[in-house]
Amino acid sequence: MENVLSGIKPTGQLTLGNYIGALKNFPKYQDTNKVFVFIADLHALTLPIEPEVLRQNTKDIVAFYLACGLDPNKSVIFLQSQVHEHSEINTILENYAYMGELNRMTQFKDKVSKMNEKKIGLGIFTYPVLMAGDIFLYDAKKVPVGEDQKQHVELARDIAIRFNHRYKQDVIVIPEPVISSNGARIMSLSDPTKKMSKSDPKGDIFLKDDLKSVRKKIMSAVTDTGCEVKYDKVNKPGISNLLTIYSALKEITIEEAENEFTGANYGTFKKAVADVVCEVLEKIQTRYNDIINSPYLDEVLEKGKKEASQIAQKTLKRIKNVVGLYEKQ
Ligand code: TYM
DSSP: OOEEEEEEOOSSOOBHHHHHHTGGGGGGGTTTSEEEEEEOHHHHTTSOOOHHHHHHHHHHHHHHHHHTTOOTTTEEEEEGGGSTHHHHHHHHHTTTSOHHHHHTOHHHHHHHHTSOGGGOOHHHHHHHHHHHHHHHHTTEEEEEOOGGGHHHHHHHHHHHHHHHHHHTSOOSOOOEEEOOSSSSSOBOSSOTTSBOOTTOOSSOOBTTSOHHHHHHHHHTOOOOSSSOOOOBTTTBHHHHHHHHHHHHHHTOOHHHHHHHTTTOOHHHHHHHHHHHHHHHHHHHHHHHHHHTTSTHHHHHHHHHHHHHHHHHHHHHHHHHHHHTOOOOO
């Protein structure tokens, strides 16, 4: 049985992109695999964030995990910062990642290009190493993520291979990214050439948005010239993005979605997209509202922390032993 692990960083409100590209897929593994899903709160510190915002976002993600169908009796749900082995393995792994490869990470380059060079924290540079440690601690083989995280998981894979090679044994399980064929990169509704992201409120749909404004955002989403509902990423990025959203939420192929709208105009199509998005969000929001202020949330985290710690402790011990850190036998 292969272990599955993924996480979300509590840097902002969760978007429909986070849901379709990642969150929606996590519960699918619960009955067949050992699943670890966490909140990457240490990762959230790699860029400036207000303490209260971080705390609130963290609670929110736990509630959304549960609202989207993760079951704490089947999956281990926990906070990264509550399992100190994440920080410890990070210190070890930093010595097996190369500055050249970290420098080549697209997300790092994107983020720092907008920052004052003198004020770039070290954490944003070593970010993928912490991420590799997250994966290694739980012997995760499969890492379901959206397209933007693929490069980080591939780097984790390279580090794992390098580490095993150095010590001539299979110490670390070699992970692989699992990217869904449909919906791995949901684009902004106001600019379909840009990724939908937590930090871009204009073209985003947030899981917490009220449904009226969701409908409004979809009805006014940027579309393209022409009138055919056809998937064509280059010439029709807006319609292609809406087709992706529609088909991913309906669990059908793009082709099946196109067939449903043969002869339909953009208005009719957008209304159908708005209907399905609102239907999905309404269900999630109802469950979220039941959970967000209940003590259940902390119970889930307490249970997750215990379960995750037990496993992380064992893996870290194995790794410390292999690299030669002394312990009484
Ligand atoms: P984060 O918080 O940026 O995003 C969480 C997940 O959502 C996916 N995603 C998207 N998918 C489709 N379309 C979009 N527009 C979109 N935006 C985001 C991301 O690809 C991701 O899967 N570094 C990670 C968190 C992390 C992690 C890990 C993940 C830390 N350690 C170990 C996996 C394994 C992150 O910041 O994701």
